[in-house]
């Protein structure tokens with residue numbers, strides 16, 4: 287179980303750093319990134335949209351990593367990532383890492 291947590295942590299940390307590099311700082315920046323990923327403007331991210339974004343971000347994730355990460359985000363298991371789910375996961379991470387970054 288701890289290994290699974292660690293894998294999610296590492297993947298989310300990498301994604302968070304990438305979003306930061308791309309200027310997605312704070313809630314507004316993250317929402318802008320979310321809307322960019324949401325190509326069909328449905329207000330949620332499908333597995334395909336999520337996968338395309340991860341490839342576009344040039345993160346060294348394989349398909350298994352992306353699937354794993356999608357499930358981390360998709361907390362209500364409806365096969366899509368809502369804005370709330372997206373922000374919740376990224377911001378939990380921002381909070382957890384705040385002391386290290388300062």
Ligand SMILES: [Ca+2]
Nearest residue numbers: 360364366367
């Ligand atoms: Ca969902």
